[in-house]
Amino acid sequence: MIIAVVQAVLLLVGTIVLLVLQRGQDRTLAFTFLLFAATIVTNVDPLYRWLDPRLGGFNVVTVISDCLMVAGTSTLLWGVAKAVGAARPWLRNAVLVSFVVVIVVVLVAFTVLDKPATTTTFMLDAGSHPAATVYSIAQTVYLGVALGATGFICVLRLREARTTTDLVGLWVLILGGVLGVVRMVVVVVMDVAHVVGDLQVTHALSLPYDVTTPGAVLCVASGMLLLVFGHRISRRGRARRVDAALQRLAPLHERLGVDNAYPPTDDPATLLSRRIVEINDGVRGARASLTESERAVLADAEAALETA
Known part of the structure; x- marks a missing residue:
């Protein structure tokens, strides 16, 4: 429970930080952080035991939490793709279709399985039912593939990192992707072993599960925050x-620039671009020559404009 509380606090703090830093953007x-925070919070044991009986007492909080996780996974993949400049229409469509398919599978599987009474160990209690295996594997594979894809996108963007913070954030996200894929394999094996009755394998893999689950969450959350900080610094x-x-x-x-009567602007980059144009127009119009230092200043201004 302590690990769940730590994850929830990190995600809630991250949500607030992102909402502040990305104001107007x-x-x-930030929405991803909020969804994952809701997923973790609803699975904190005392809250779960208090809330689920009020919703019928058959672990409906579990399916709500897992649907929030699937939604958070979708926004995570799309958000990271946008953050690193890899967002494409085909990727958005693939994420949307995958999200709908997984949600339908999860809801149908949960509806048809024999649900135990309120329990904080849902899969241990219900995992012997084939429908529970489908329920777990559908969302686990989706999360694992999404985290793996997120890590792969970050690998492709390593060379484009502009700051050390960007670079560290990408590597942390890559680690989160690796942990997510490992967790996916572990959970699938555990689910299959449980449904066929090999509980020894399930118990043997409990440690890798307990390590990779919070590890993936913490790495992905930290990596996203570092990317946002890196972009802000840049x-x-x-x-x-x-x-x-x-x-x-x-x-x-002041010496050579002409007045091209541009409309007013408060954007420094636009103003810099206009002044460069006006200086070049003035130099050509007056057939003047620039000193070495003036050419250097103009070149530096053009370089600054390119980075803007």
């Missing part, structure tokens, strides 16, 4: 470079 990752660095370029360019623009 895409909040897919944006601030680019903004500082643009502001510095504007200041260095001011004397040159």
Whole structure:
């Protein structure tokens, strides 16, 4: 229970941090944190034992929690893909279709299986039923494949990391993906062993399960936070470079720049781009030449604009 509480606290804190940092931006990752936090919180034993009897006493909280996990898995994959610039329409469609299929399978399997009374060890109590095996494997494979795909996407983006924080975040997400795949294999073997009556295998794999489950959650949560922090650090660095370029360019623009009567703007990058154009227009119009230092200042401004 202590591990579950730690995971829940991390995810709730992460949700708040992301909502603050991503104010006015895409909040897919913050929504992912919230879904996973709800999944973990509803599985904290005291809360589960209090809540489930009030919903019928046949572990409906389990299926609610697992559906939240499937939803969080979907937004995780899509959110990470957007965060690293790998979002594509085909990927969005694949995530959506997979989500719907898994939810339908989970709900049907839960409906037809013989459900025990409220228990915090649902699969241990119900795992001998084939429907319970389908119920568990469907969501486990989906989570494992999604985490593996997330890790693979991050591997492809390692060379594009702009900051050390970005790089560390990608590697932590890759580790989370590996743990997720290992967990998938472990759970599938445990479920199959349980339904065929080989409980010795199920008990033998309990330790790898207990390690990979929180390990995957903690790595993925930490990796996502690091990516967000890395992007924020990178944006601030680019903004500082643009502001510095504007200041260095001011004397040159005052001397040679022409007024192209652009509409007003508060965006520093747009303003820098316009001043570069106006300086180049002024140089060509006056047939003037730039000194070595002025050419260097102009080149630095163009470089700062490219990073912006």
